[in-house]
Amino acid sequence: MDKFQQWLINSSEDFQFILFFGLLFLLIALEYIIAFRKVKRGKRWLTNFVMTLISIFAMMAMPVSFITAARYASDKKFGLLNSIPLNWFALLLFSLLLRGFISFFTHYLAHKIPLIWRVHRVHHLDTEMDVSTNVRFHPFEFIFNTLIGIPIILILGLPVWTLMLYELLDVTVTLISHSNISLPKRIENVLRYILVTPDLHRIHHSSYQPETDTNFGAVFPIWDIVFRTFKTNTKTEPKEMQLGLEEVRDEKVNNILWLLLSPFKNFKKNDENN
């Protein structure tokens, strides 16, 4: 186990890069072969990938991250898991579950706090969903997530190597869960209680708000199950249901400048003047 921990600390960032692009190309190919719904790519794809590049620059500009916070807590022997002796398995289990909780909690807040929603809604304004949606975020979103997550990382004392393992799981699961595919029903019906699946996450992208405000988990659905925000059925057929937000349905949602400025805009349902 020590060797695996060391590998994660030394090499997981390079591996994460390979994993991301390998899986991205594999899922793009799968979306062409076994697409679940009809999607338009074109300008939408350009927008989603340019938003990713902008977010990567925003992340690089941030002087702190979850990893630097975890290193600090570990050096100072600070935080819950740094203070109680646990074997590697218990440490791994608690740490992954707690890291999953941070993700669930920040995502829940992004839907419930109007100021953060203005930023997070860039992700939801995509009127379609495929693997490119996974990387469509406003750059401010990383700032909110980092500011909310760091104090929790410090208090919980999550070990660096478990955070790195979580990132690898996050890349894998979120790319798959946003992709325009559907897993075979027999796998889906079991897997969705352990990991977030495409059928489960598509419900979160429904424009019908009682569905949008469900399935907040990114990797593990357990916190949605615990807090009763877990949803497996939809009002409309998954192949037909409207994705995105009711508020804006036109081409603006693929305009990069409009998206970057959208947190400062007010829009009401079916508002034509935004």
Ligand SMILES: [Zn+2]
């Ligand atoms: Zn969301």
